[in-house]
Amino acid sequence: MQDHAYRSRQPTLPLAAIFAAIILAVGTFLGSSGAADAQQATASSDSIWQDLKGDVFGDRAILVDTGVVRIEAPKRAQDAAIVPVDIYIDLDKAPDGVKSVTLIIDVNPAPVAAAFQIGKDAGVTHLSTRVRVNDYSYLRAIAETQGGELHMAQTFVKASGGCSAPAVKNQDEAMATMGQMKLRQFPPQETMTKAQELQLMIRHPNNSGLQRNPLTQYFIPAHFVQKLSISQADRPILSMEGGISISEDPNFRFDFKAHGNGEIQVEAIDTDGKVFRDQWPLEATGL
């Protein structure tokens, strides 16, 4: 029943289609791969990327390591289910601004982890989130400037291995608390010019669709936060189309430039069509 309901909801977004197609293709890969040393793993991550980039960006040129975008993650993932990743945008190097950043984890069953749209004049220069990393892989951030240029930065992460699996730790709790949201606001630090920071947390299992029902052998449908938008008084700051590579309890911390004192509004939609909304007054910045 569940399976049927899931299939009948055809993805309407191009990225959603990419998520779905690749989940199935790499599901097989997951079962059969036995990557050996790190060198082999970088090569295999790269060859997946070569196949993947056309699906996501067509034949557009991608400029590498220009400094427009930077990505940081630990060299070794400690917990495969929760790998912190930081993306930095240098607006001096992209004077017309960056409109989107796509986060890719080559070897994951759903390699397009998230596509972020950045609001015009939102002033986002740093975004951190947490992802699942299944195996030795490059993490890539591809920024698109307002002018339509693509700039990429990458960092290699060794999988944690062992018994830390990219799965939900406490399934009952995850279901019982689903949809709760929390917003933390951090005042500007150091200088008067630095923007303030927000951290948005959403309770959601963000389940992978890679679990098989032991009786039917069908994949149990994935259940994750598909769309997220964060705005201030209806002015977009950041939005995301995401998939199962974003960790359980999706968590985003980013800086932004407030425009006036309007409220911070958040809307999230998951693959079951559930909509979660909340809003918070902007805290005084001390400026």
Add this chain to the structure above:
Amino acid sequence: MPIDRVRRKLVNGFACTAVSAAVLPCCLGRAALAAAGSLEFKVEKVADGVFAFRGVDELMSAANQGAISNLGVVVGTDAVAVIDSGGSLIEANAFIAAIGKVSAKPVRYLINTHMHPDHIFGNAAFREIGATIVGHHNLPRALEARGAFYLQSFREQIGEALMKGIEIIPPTRLVDDRLQLDLGGRVLELRAWKAAHTDNDLTVFDGATGTLFAGDLVFVGSLPTLDGSLLGWLRQMDALAAIGAARVVPGHGPVPADWPQALTAERRYFEVLAHDIRKAIADGRPLSEAVKTAGRSERGNWRLFDDYNERNATAAFAELEWE
């Protein structure tokens, strides 16, 4: 240091004679077979009719054959119950051979204390000898979510040869809250816990001798690993300590250990970790930074600290942020 090769010599010829040859990995790589032949697998008497195997305090590897967790055996007048199946089929088959030396009674139950590979990778060997596999009601779900990943990630860690024949086999008899298993002359009390080490932890208590098999709810000497809920583990610590046991067989560490003193160091570590993480969260420090320092003051007290502390800190941070 790798392993104590003298103490852990495999019973001679186990690989093709001791147990049903059909399931045995007789076509193992030569290296693995040679290693297997030189190891002895010994279960030690813990109490009357109660035996345990002491795993090595290491990560699973080809050299240690995955034999890193403690395993248990309880012998009744009718049947035998086994606690955890070990980290490979090679280990499990050696274990079965060793069980045969302490009792000729049939192995009626294999009890899995939780989902981790070092405790369940040997399940297929016990299915082959007709044992009913018993586990926490959450264990099948947890294995569904992780089974494919475990089979992949451990192939890289312990090698093809040792992975041979390993299957993820969920329990068929589930424990909702408590369950009693009568072995004849003694009754085992199984208890399902709320999320702590994992969300499928099960303990086994032998009332006849007062022996508690705690699974990985208790680590002694080796750093506990967190794959469930730090708060849940701390919340259940008192209930765990209240079990009127004379001794404990921890999931990892010396066998047996004093009870409930075996919990002291573990509880202290979790409290230190929680304290450090809470402070980092209150100070607005990000996860990536906080995990590098949290819990460090405990470093001198534990084996495998560098392997697991940052991982524990990462999981703890993500959980405590919601307080």
